[in-house]
Amino acid sequence: MPDGLADPALPPAQSDQITLRLRLIGTMDAWGLASERVLPRVRKTRGILAVLALSAGRPVPRARLTGLFWSRRDREQARASLRQSLHELGHALAPCGGILVTTRETAQLLPERLWVDATEVLRLGATEPAALDVIEGTLLADLDGLDPAFDQWLAEERRRFRARARTQAEAHYSAHDPAEVRVVAARRIVQIDPTYEPGWLALIQALGDLGDRSAALAAYDQARAELARVGAEPAAELEATAQRLRLELRAAGQPRTEVSTSHPPPQRATVRGARIGVAPLKLLGTGAGEHLSIALADEITTALSRLRWLSVVSSATLARLHDPTDTVAARRDLGLDFLLAGSVQAATSPETGAPQVRVSLSLLDLRAEAQVVWAQRFDRDASDIFALQDAVASEVVARIDPEILLIEARRAESRVPAPASAYELLLKAIPAIYRLDRVPFMEAGVLLAAAIAREPDYAAPHAWYAYWHIFLVGQGWAENAEEAMRTAGDLATRAIALDPADARGLTIAGHVQAYLHRRHDQAIALHDRALSINPNLPMAWVFSGAAHGYAGRHAEAIRRIERYRRLSPMDPHAFLFETGLMTPHILQGDYAEAVRIGEAVTAMQPNLTAAWKPYAIALALMGRDQEAREAARRLLALEPGFTISGFLATTPYVRPEDLATLAAGLERAGLPSG
Structure with missing residues (x-):
């Protein structure tokens, strides 16, 4: 699942007037009224959308936009470029019902129709501290490098956002609270601002008060690492606190539990999916334009962010590391579980003389000593760069999604003691569904029910439990088929209500409607919504095709189902x-x-x-x-x-x-x- 909206503490937009929802925390994304993705293709146009979204509904002068995005061009060139970008933005936001208003002098998003996660988290955070837990990632992490002036604006916006969120988090912290409550509140503060020393001091003291001195010293190590990244050293009070904890450990005769380095992985508020990073693609040889390398990595990042169960770190974030392909640093500093890395090489076809590009990619499991768990080479015609980017990104995402899911499931199955979180219970259930051995299959149903009981507001277990009921009926294993069908419908409806932008949940709900209830028109509408959100999901193409087939459109059914073969031939x-x-x-x-x-x-x-x-x-x-x-x-x-x-x-x-x-x-x- 993508950064930013990964936690149910931040609810989706509820107002009937809302026609555009924007995610700005982490990798940027945008959805329209019917949950279709409306994010512009060009990064500068995305940047303009972000500036308008963060302007609190006020009109933004065109001169301000040209100064931010074309600061090195003359006035007329900049104005022409802005007109083109606003035209593209208007086209992208067309499904949002006239939310973009432009005049000769200004541009504006109508505030009553707009929902922005960064704005909403600050609104809710004033009274609901759990809302701040969604801040896991940099504001607009994928928009660095558009223009020096924009970079300066972005740095200030990030500082302001972090400062406001941190202030809210501190308001919910009280030194008079029990130690376990202070630990949660302090962790929230340092997650928002990892370089904020008072937050680390509060966390270390709270852990010490709990009696967990080893954890407190591990937090001290992490604080030193975060401060070192900005060229700072711990203050005297922090050093003195750490020294006192060391002496107390020795006096108690307790050896300190060592941590691997002074840079442990970042804390994550709620683990509900693997964390993957896309490294900038290396250029090999001559003739491969840098723009293609950057654009392709960006396109893959965007496509991955559509998978709700993955947390995605962009190539722009990885580029800040000394070596973006340094697997130790990626695991240590960014907390990545997987790293997608590769190269781009340009060539000319010896037969036709047409330009070609070879893209080589590898997926590394950073929790298994950077083992290569998937690798693929793509040779593509380079005459249409946009088509090349779309095709490669689509196929990459469709192929690594099930691979990561299986790896995560095997890890959950081997976990000792038994899985503790709803996410781990879900992972353990999924392989048993597809194995279709009756006893493990029935156990998978128990696991999914337990996952829902453990986290009732978590959409994914509801969707997969509905899917489990489809197999229960289809295999002839349901003691009461009608009751199982009703339960599947209820679960699917609940899954959509909990996460209306989850393509997998939408297409499972569509399959319930079509396969179990023969409501083909409703099913096709759900499948179309799923495909508008994530056109790279093989399951959605297959179930969409099946619904058309049930209604008698067999040629269309075959066309849609065969689409999965192009996306993921070895699924x-x-x-x-x-x-x-x-x-x-x-x-x-x-x-x-x-x-x-x-x-x-x-x-x-x-x-x-x-x-x-x-x-x-x-x-x-x-x-x-x-x-x-x-x-x-x-x-x-x-x-x-x-x-x-x-x-x-x-x-x-x-x-x-x-x-x-x-x-x-x-x-x-x-x-x-x-």
Whole structure:
């Protein structure tokens, strides 16, 4: 999940007037009224949007904008560039209903239609200290380097924002509170401003008062590291406090628990996802423009930020390290779990003479000694740079999302003692869902229910528990199918309410509507919202295609589902995604293709009943009766209560001619009529 809106302490916009929501804490992003992403492509246009958003609804003079973004150009060139950027901004914000107002002299965002996380966190933080916990990341972390004047403005805005948030956090700290309450409040202060020495002193003293002197000295080490980064040394009071703690440890005969370095990873308020950084891409050889390297890293960062379960650190932030690819520093100073690094190299096609680009990328697991867990090379035509950026970023994100999810799940499964957080319970459940062994599958349902009980306002477990119920019904394992379907609908609705910008939650909700309740139009609307938020999510393309297929649009179903193959051809959940292609091919009369897919998916996952049904149908309609009966036997072994009448009563396909085709295949395969 991206930085900034990762914590439920900061609620989404509620007013019916709000048509634009902006995230400025961490990597910038923007959503319109229907949760579609409206972030402009060009970074300077994003910068203009940020300036307007932070101007408290006041009109901003055009001269001010040209001075910030084109300070080195003459007046007429700057004004022309601004006109172009405002035109692009107006186009991007078109779904937001006229929120951008421009005149010959000014530009403005209508404040009554605007919701900004940085503004909202300061509003809520005055009375609700937990709202300040979302400040995990730099304000507009991905917009450094647009112009010297803008950089100066941005530095001042960051200082002001940090100072106001820190002041609010300090207002909620009281030396008269119990030590455990002071620890939480002090950690919040130093998370907001890691170089604020009074906050570190308060934290160290509170930990000491709790009796945890080793933790207090570890916090002292971290304070020294943060101060060293800005060229400062701890003050005498902080040094004296640390010395007193050391003496108390020795007097108590307790050895100090050593920490790895004087730069431990940053504290994170709520861990609900892996933290990944995108290093600036290295340029190899000659001819590869620096602009492509920067733009591609930025595009990948933006695409990753659409995944709500990941916390993303931009290449601009990593660039501040002495060596952005230094895995030790990335883990130590930025608290990264994963680092995506690579290179860009330009070439010319020997056959056509057209420009080409080779992008090589590796994903490193920093918690496993920087082990390479994924690597890919992309050779692309460079004649259209924007298309190149979009294609590479889309494929990278679609492919590493499930890889990171599996790594995180394995780590949660091996955790001793048992997982403690809702996030870890969720991770432990996900592999068991796809494994489709009945006993572990049922245990996954218990884990998801426990995750919801532990954190009722966490959207992801609700979405995955709804997804679990889809399999429960589809596999024929539900004791009461109608009750399971109702529960799935309730869970999916709750997931959307908790996080309306989570593409995965939206598409799971859409699949519940289509697969379990036959509400195809509502489902397609949810899938389209999911794809507008994250067009790189293979699951959304597959479930969107399935919904079109249920309604009888089989060519469109195939087109959409096959999109996942281009995004993530080696997806670990390909067995499920490929299964969605079988019935549309059958209903178009292409039985051979359905059989080919059926052979593959039943070999990959022999426990999926949803695969054996169309496989048996396709074999039967091809006249391969013996093989069809064997497929039917395998299906009945997994789902003993299966009948043709029961299937027709619950299948999401609705056209009479489609139902007749499916029934004919099932009958010829020898399955019981019921």
